[in-house]
Amino acid sequence: MAYDRAHWSRHYDDHRGFRPFRDSEKDLLVRHAPAPDGGRALELGCGTGELAVFLAEIGYTVDAVDFAEGALTRARKEHAGAERVRWLCLDIEHDDPAELSHDGYDLITLRLVFPFLHDRTRTLDTLAARLRPRGALVVITPVAETTPEERRHIALDEEEISLLVEGWSQVERFDSEGLAVLVLRHPAGDFTAVEKGRPEPQSVVGVCAVVTDGSGRVLLGRSTRGMWELTGVRAGSLRG
Template sequence: MTDVWDAHYADGNTFSPLSDTERALLAEHAPVPEGGGRALDVGCGTGELARCLAELGYVVDAVDFAPAALARAEAQPGAVAYHLLDIERGSLDVLSAAYDLITFRLSWAFVHDRTRVMNRLRERLRPGGAVCVITPVAEGVADGKRSIALDDDELGVLCAGWGSAERYDVGGLAFVVLRDPVTGPVVCGGKKRPTPHALTGAGVVVTDTAGRVLLGWSVRGVWELPGGKNEPGEGFLEAGVRELAEETGLRTEPGGARLLALLMDSTHGIPRLTGAVRVDAFSGEPAVTEPQLVNRWEWHEVADLPTLPQPLFTPSAHVIDTVWPGLLPGLPPVHRYPVAVDCPSDTA
């Protein structure tokens, strides 16, 4: 990319000249502080804006990553210190520790890591200082030039995090003045309502005092462990404990349940994620509490599971194989992500 811009300037090309309206807005909204001030022009090109700032009375640093641009800038008269610098990848040590004004003219749209770059530069902004971004707006450029401009959403991101953000329109350009950087804890938010994409649930291995495992004969014609889908906001361990109580009437003792692993497979083209839950302590006797789902509950000898004459629900088989690895050979593929056994809960 540097070579492209270097060739652009080496061929004698430039960009739209600084207008009288821009000059007037700079003088009005970014005057030199009493006693003098220092300015930084980022992406200075051939230095027109940097020289304007010097004429206003600023001590000016100007940076660009194209050597040909700086060669042309330095050939013009003006009290500006030019620096060859890639503002995204280079060291900022060549810059002053503090500025009263930082400007981007026709360059901000080309910055890739905008948030990071702005954070590092505004750390060098003196109290009361300003950042001025002059940029084409998307609605004012041809479709083929969209990459040189900002749309309303991008301008909104630019203005976020500032106590004051003023925008002026100058012949198809947005002239944005930012002051008083503010910081605070990040706020979490959602996007639009998502399209349902996956199934999530828990399967529970619970054994009696003789080491037999509880399975239910489902109305769908398979043996399955207690368990079911997560409720909104519910973790896998919580879902397993709740489903065990709802489906069988069994209640876990405090600390009597552990999340062993997360298992990922798919069914009918839909990703499926199952939490393998192990219950070590419970109270009550199994009972059919949801006859619309399960016909009966039975305690099974673990050694009998490899030769069950009826089908075993695939997620239940994967959970059983997590507790007793290798017990059920030839299972369908699954991605298994073990959870540390000393974690009492999967909730934060």
């Protein structure tokens, strides 16, 4: 299900929100991601700012990011007195991230956001590169097992969670009243897309297609060997 900035801004303009930020989540963050001296945090998909303000209260200087201006309008109004929080309108997948801290972050949070990302692998790779050496990336997400079928698009199943945590040397998982709280540290290296259960190719003839857009950009795909290649289509099996 696709959502754009206009959709999310209308969501917040209509005074709607999401699941409230609960004490069980706060306790887990305090215990497993405490703020170091001079700690800096990046919150992606900050919405109306509950988590961002809490992170500031426990000692972080926070960049609170959302791509919906409607969310930030409410956050600035509802938390007008908040200290050490900078509200930024930014799409982490598509916009220039020049406004973000060049010194990196001790904590990066994605609460109720990860299922909506279009390019999860690339986004994680980008965020991992912004972590300071002892930093943590925390993903808080509904899980499919406890989410009604009609809201499945807001949750992750176990296979998606397995893909999410691959490439991290230290992974901790906790439950917060039905939400999975994933604390990831020490990215092991470059992130690559991983395909589960992909069948072996049966064709002996392959066809490549060059796909471009109106600006002349070329569509590439990542192969199972981690190489960027032209997109291919299977010509059919020639086996008897």
